[in-house]
Amino acid sequence: MQIGQAAKASGASAKMIRHYEAMGLVAPAGRRDSNYRDYTAEDVARLRFVRRARDLGFAIERIRDLLALWSDRGRSSAEVKRIALDHIADLEGRIAGMREMVATLHHLADGCAGDGRPDCPIIEGLAGKNATAAARTAPTARDNPRRAEPPRP
């Protein structure tokens, strides 16, 4: 089948399918005389695998590992599980970071009247020279190796 149908069948966009091929995540698809890519059911299954792994937030390089394990009959499930658990830990770390942001924002917003007057603890919290809630919670993120949010934007 053509790439458009493979896209519908797998859930990945045609653009992404070509991209995955170009970056070597999936093997190059067969070609017809017209130079159109030609996909088999197996190709589609692999693309769906990639798509689902992306939906779970796995980074492409991790999916590369997962694909290799998938086609490795001698794999140990321990390897797969470790990747999954690492990813869970990663997600949980990011969730924690975002929850801190939300907590600080709630804290600031709760004190804000939200009316026509200019007085605003939110702005003050961001601007303040002294240690504000924003300043106090921020360092947690600042100390971390300068990464946060996950894949899948």
Add this chain to the structure above:
Amino acid sequence: MQIGQAAKASGASAKMIRHYEAMGLVAPAGRRDSNYRDYTAEDVARLRFVRRARDLGFAIERIRDLLALWSDRGRSSAEVKRIALDHIADLEGRIAGMREMVATLHHLADGCAGDGRPDCPIIEGLAGKNATAAARTAPTARDNPRRAEPPRP
């Protein structure tokens, strides 16, 4: 003071400070004869504001709005609060998406022995033709306008 000191004082890297200037988020700093940028305490305060807002996950364009409101004496705190609450909602949406991922991953990983044998529900869940946990939870993310995770990577 020079950019390096402004960086230390504000918490933003020198690289980022130049970037913010180039993109017009902050006004161009003064220059000495040497062409070195020269920062005042006010400049540093603005940079610190930006830094804190970034720590709370605000996107640059939102920070642009917040900076404008900060220096707008006639602002209404309602505008600021709306920006903050919108951002909270955004963060919470992303958190929910990631929690779904974590839940699905836990579900799959719980059934995985994690030993030397190849049998693995995680791989099967990703590969399965039928509706697996991965397939069932994924659509939630798939239906959304193709965005997820937040700023600050």
Add this chain to the structure above:
DNA sequence: CTGCACCTTCCCATCATGGGAGGGTCAAGC
């Protein structure tokens, strides 16, 4: 005068994805 720490600009990379230009292929309908 040398060395070192700092600054400057400019370009490239990340990560996954989309958009679009410019052009080829193919089947249906006239």
Add this chain to the structure above:
DNA sequence: GCTTGACCCTCCCATGATGGGAAGGTGCAG
């Protein structure tokens, strides 16, 4: 046969926020 429309192809650019690094200027201490 020819047009039309729906596909497909490749190539380039953009996103968002940040870092890395090259090539070269500045300024101070020894």
